[in-house]
Amino acid sequence: MKNTVKTALGGMCIGLSAALMMLSSVIPFLTYAIPAMAAILVMFMRIECDWKWGLGVYFGTAIVSALVVPEKEAVAIYIALIGYYPLLKILFDKLPKIVGYIVKAVFFVGVTVATYYIIMHVFGISTELLEDTQGFMIPLLVVLGLAAFIMYDIAIEKLEIAYYRKWQKQFRKLFKKH
Template sequence: MRRNNQSTRVALGGISAALSLTLLLLSSLIPFATYAVPAMAGIALLPIGIEIGLSAGALSYGAVALLGLLILPDREVSMLFITFFGYYPLLKLRIDRTLRHRFPRVLLKFGIFNVTMIGCYWAVIRLLGMGQIAEELENGFGALLLLIGNLSFPVYELALRNIMLVYHSRVRKLLFKD
């Protein structure tokens, strides 16, 4: 299978997007995986960004985000995918390619994470009218959740890096026999 073949591109995009949407649908079966399911669904879009390009990855992200918003029963999972976990693995590829110095790269990534998480929950509460989440985030629990997220974010970064290394060293050879 060759990467530059148009049918290969379409197939890779379709399979990755379908896998991503399937993972998002698992949130209805595993309700306590509110953060893990969108994170895995975003990782499923990585092969598109690596093999075809970031614009194709962004198009697939948009399709999965729209379908997820329409068919997912859990709006919080859908919003987490839309606001951060869906596009961040592709954005990480871009940031790692363009910013060479570690400190600005880490600062930018943490800034993106914090702004999008706060924006996500603002949108869930204000735009989607999920007042029960606002009640859950009262009394400092929202700040604690953001702190836990900031402590977990480096683990997610490391996981993404390792998944990309495994993809390049093993999976790519299985998919594309040049």
């Protein structure tokens, strides 16, 4: 593909990702699912163009979403964890299987704890609800979040396989002339 086609494709992915991110304000219970859907377009650009183009889509979506999406928690999740994970996943998957799972779990827990620490201490969000839970709620939330992250990791893997097997030929036919 020519760079002009890649640029146009990247712009379309950023626009579609930003539109998806806007849905998190309309449908608030999808605060975690919508950033995951938007990150699929980062994976798409990595597959079709290169990881650098995928990184460009990630940054473009992060900037546009930070400026226009009212649901800032979804934006924070996209920027801090979900948005760039399809780019890191290829590095984690090169590790031996057990080591890869451990690294992914440590990555998730580290990023999640750091993100919520920043949200609570830098932005001054109240921690009263967490203090009233007698200390069991935070570990429970981390375990549940890790389970969701594992499902997200598996979903990305399966979607990538499906893309290669079913959709990539059709997509490339559209852009064969370019």
